[in-house]
Amino acid sequence: MSDADRTALLADFSATGRNHPYLAFTLNSLCNLDCVFCKPRCMPDYGHKDHPLSAGDYAAIAREAAAWKVAKAHCSGGEPTLRSDILEVIAALAAGLGTEASIGMTTHGNLRRGLTVDQMAGAGLTYVNVSLHSLDRSRSAKIMGGGDPDRARDTVNAALGLQLKVKINCVVQRSYLHDALQVANLAKDLPVAVRLIELQNIGPASAIFTEEYISETEVRPHLLQWLASAGEVSRTELGVRSPGNYLRPDGWVGSIGFISNSSCATCSDANRIKITPSGVARPCILHNRDIALKPHLAGGTLDEAFAHLFRAMLDRNGNPAWQGFHYVDYDLRWDRMERPHGAPVMLPVLSTGSCSRASSGETS
Template sequence: MKESKNILRDSHGRVHSYLRISLTERCNLRCTYCMPENGVQLAPKSHLMTYEEVYDIARLFVKHGVTKIRLTGGEPLVRKDIPVILEKLARLPVELSMTSNAITIDRFIPDLKKYGVKNLNISLDSLDRKKFEQITRRNQFDKVYSNILLLIKEGFKVKVNAVLIKGFNDNEIIKFIHLTEKLPVSVRFIEFMPFDGNKWDMAKMVSYNDVMNRVHAVFQKEDLLKLSDAPHDTSKNFKIKGYIGSFAIISSVTNPFCDSCNRLRITANGQLKNCLFSSSESDLLTPLRQGKSIEGIIQKAVQAKFKIRGGMDTLKKLQDPDLHSNNRSMISIGG
C-alpha cells in the first residue's frame, strides 16, 4: 500500500481538518481567565498576518484537507479589515465560522450573511450584570445579551460559551440551562483551563461531574436527554425534554477529547500551534514572507503533536506550573 503523504496526519493517525485562525491579539474585553491582569505585550502590527497572508495560509491548509475554519481573536471583529478577510476566505470550499464576544457583532450581520458565516460561538460567562462586569472588567452585559437575541432572530446558529469557575459562576449552571427552554441556543460549559497569567488552579475548576451533579439535583432522569455527539466533537451534548435548545460540557481537563482531535491553530502572528495546551509553536509567517514553502514546517509540527494535552497526560502534570505556565495567555493564542 502506498504510504499516505497527508501532511495533516499526525503520528497517532489523527487527520486534522479543522483550522482555527486568530486574527488579532486585541480585545474589547479583559476576561480574567483569558488575559493576565496587567495585560499582554502585543505584537507589533508588522508581525501580524495581513489579510493576504491569512488567505494564503488558509488556502494551503484547505488544499491539504481542512474543511472548516473558525476565526477567533482576541476579538476578531476589532480587525478593521474583517470584511475583506471574510470575502477572501468565502472563496474557499470550507465551512466558515467565528467566535466573538458579540459586543459589536450587530454591525457585521450583513457581512456575516453575505459571506456565509452561519455558526457563531458567543462568549458569555455570567447572566448576572455585576458578575459579567467583574469577570470581563467591562460593563457590556446588556449589549452582549441583546446581540445574542438579535443573532438568533437573524437566523444564525448560536452557541453560548461559559467558562465555569468554582465559587464565581458555578451557581448559574441551572440558570444557563433554563435559557435553552425558550431559545434555540446551545449553552456550552467549559472547564477552566491553565494558561499564562490566569491564576489557574485545580480548586477553581468545575468538572464535568460537578456540572452533571447539579443537573441531576434539579431535573428528573427521564427529562435529561443525551444527544448524539458529532464526529470530532469536543463536547458532550444534552437537552432537557421539551426545551428548544440544548447544553453541553467541554471537559478539556478532566475528560479530554484528544483521541479524536482534528484541530490546529494559527496565532495572529502566524505561529502554528498543534495543541491548545502545547507551549511549542512553529513559525509559518517568516518563511512565507521569504517566499519559502511552509508545507514541510506544517508536516513536522503536526507529526510532533502529543497524544494528550501537549504532553501533560496526567492531572499531576497539568497542575505543575512549570509545564503549563510556559504556554501563552489565552488572549494571544486565540479562543
C-alpha cells in the first residue's frame, strides 16, 4: 500500500470522529487461577493448541501499526504474565510503537516467581490493570479459584511506586457486593481508578448470571455517600482511554468508574483491534471481518492486513446494530469460536437496569 493510500484511509477514519484504534492482544489462554465468571480450567480445549505469536511477530505487528498512527497496545489473557517471554513481548511492542506509546496489561497481580513489576516497567510497560474482586483472602479465593489479594495489592503498590498508571478491575456480584465496595474504597487513599464492572452473560458467567448479576443502577445507591459530592474525572487525566463514567469523591486521591457492558453498553466509540493468541485480528464483533495475520507476517504484507482492518472498522458504521444495545465483549482467549462467514454476528440484547449515559465499547 502506498503512503498516499494509507493517508487517505486514515483521513476517512478520522472523519468518522471515532477514537483511533489500538491493539488489544490476548497473549495466551492459560491462567493459574479459575475465576467463577471465566473458568478457564473447565474449557474443553483448555491449553492453547495453535502456535502463538512470537515476540518477533509482535514487534512486526507493532511496527506496522505505528505506520497507521496506532499508539497503544494492551495485553491480556488468560494470565499474560505466565508467558515465559512476557518481557520480550512487552519490549517488542514498546519498540515497535515508539517511545510515546502506551503499553498496558491486565493481570490478576499474583506474579510468578522471578517476575517483577520493575522488570515489566523496564521492558516498556506504562500502565497496569489489576483484577481484584475482594480484599478478604478466603472470599477472594472463592471468586478467583485461588490467589492472594494481598499479593495483588503488592503489585498495585509496586506499579504506583514506579509511576505507572494503575486501574483496579472488580467484577461486581450480588453475593459479593460488600467486597466490591471495599475494593472501591482503596481509591480513597491510592491514585488508582477502581472500575466496578458488571457481570456479563457470556461464557462460563452464564451459569451464575441470573443469581449474581447486579446493574450499575442498583449499585449506585450503595455509593451515594461517596458520590454525592463527587466530580467527574476526565479520560485525559486518567492517562489512557477508558470506558464508562469516572468519579472522584470529595477528598479522595483516586476515582471510581463503572463499566456497564450489560445494562448500557454500546459500540459507538469502541476502538479495539482484538488479536487472538494465534494471530487472528478481529476489528469488530458485529461484522465478520476477521483476518489471519500469520500469512501476512510471512509474506511481508502487513500493510494490506491493516488496510483491511481499518476498512472493516469503517464498514461497521453501516451495521444495523451499531449504536444499539448488545454485548460488546467477545471471548478470544482460546481461538475456539467458529465465526460464520459472510453475515454479521448479531449479538443478543439485554435490557436490565437503565442507562443514562453513553458508554464506549472498549474495556481495556
